[in-house]
Amino acid sequence: MTTIDDRPADGYTGAVARVYDLVHQGKGKDYAREAADLAELITGRVPGARSLLDVACGTGLHLAHLTRRFARVEGLELSPDMLAAARHRNPCTTVHHGDMRDFALGTVYSAVTCMFSSIGHMAGQSELDAALAAFAAHTEPGGVVVVEPWWFPDTFTPGYIGAAVVEAEGKTISRVSHSRLEEGATRIDVHYLVAEPGRDIEHLSESHRITLFPRTAYELAFERAGLDTEYLPGGPSGRGLFVGVRP
Template identity: 60%
Template sequence: MYDGEFAEIYDLVHAGRGKDYAREATSVAALVRERCPQADSLLDVACGTGAHLQEFALKFTHVAGLELIADMASIATRRVPDAQIAVGDMRDFALGRRFAAITCMFSSIGHLADQDELDAAFACFAAHTEPGGVCVVEPWWFPEAFLDGYVSADVVRSGDRSIARVSHSVEKEGVAVMDVHYVLADPAGGVRHLAEQHHITLHPREAYEAAAESAGYRVRYLEGGPSGRGLFVATLPAVS
């Protein structure tokens, strides 16, 4: 998942589908500074290829990333060479420092399987958050908002390369099972097909809130967000 050629085409596909990393980073940075005006360091968990992190680096003096997939982390390192990019699991990581802001974008947290894994992740987030700092998490769809059987289709062109992406998502026992197929075409490689399957848990809103609160955060859910799935904005109380 997200390794090899999938990592290479990731940015092309999502940019072509209209994802605006700069706008999203600006909005998230504003949310952070509303609650922590002095915030000047940020850790982006599940940073992927570093597209958000690149934008955050324009807004925070110190930025770092955590990414599970080594191929994605390698791209992020090239994209944001001054950032510390660590390969690791959001459920169990230790970077040896705290940050004023923690972010986990693009519904990456939905790949966690259950409440125990959500609790573990938020505990790690809190362990890396400065007192008075902020954690912003973009969830996956809540169960009641998920569209069972949803189909999406896009064609992306970049130079002489074309990529068609089609996906189909169904609910199975509280998990969104998403089959994604790509047809790639370019002059050198001709036409070829790639396929992947994602299992993304339909955690209820209350599960995220319980995980954040158990980690010591004060959490608020904001409607909307970058992808319509909302944002959890959690603050860690300052030391009195």
């Protein structure tokens, strides 16, 4: 068995980036449906919305579907390996390399989105404020910011174990995760076994610290960014969505 642990702390890199989509799609994540629902939410608040920036776009699966719904769609991603995958998947789409806390693209969009709880990687209120300020700065007047949060402190389940086995692209992949409480945050450790004919089994691992911001922390960050905000329960992962409109 080959062991691979090629990621920095809190990073989606290397081999993990290559199996990321296979696992989540195999677990039932429907990127096409989520993109359609997101587009409907945006156009419901911004009729005629034509442009969108997806922050922390990962490997670009949402982008691939959103490009069919808006005239101009772009992405922003920090992880070099995720960025490379997003650009490969979306060769006609601009995907910027940047950090959600301090990016400056010199343009604005009808909508700025940040999905799959990527915002939880902000380390505290100051970083959360910085991210929302950057989102708002890239949103045109009357435009909308949509953020999918991580769990709130009162909805997080310490000790949660997740497990899945998926088969895709000739690979059999098992994923096991363990989430625990760590000083106001979730520490989630994830291990993968990847098997395919003619190759040694690979062991991949990743570890992430995701802040358990209360709902009020998100609302404060939206307010400080000058956005009129509402919280919608449910959302694609059951963690809800924050929707902010720039007056």
